Amino acid sequence: MTGTKTHLTGERAPCGRLGDADRSQEDDFEGFRLDDKVFACGCRQMRHEFHDGSVRISTVRHDGKILSDEHSGDHEA
DSSP states (O other), rough: OEEEEEEEEEEEEETTTEEEEEEOOOOOOOOOEEEEETTTTTTTTEEEEEETTEEEEEOOOOSOEEEEEEEEGGOOO
């Protein structure tokens, strides 16, 4: 599994604020991927892909309000 962490500047958070963010990415090259972004204000964006092909994408505002939480996959038909 490999991972990278990147500091970003000038990113727009889900709440609309402009500022810095930290992005973490991990990949096992067999179908499992994590891509998380944490903004300076506390907002988060997450995209997780799993070995079975399912994907979870969620966005949480800095005050804890869930703006989106989507799940998809072959097993959820």
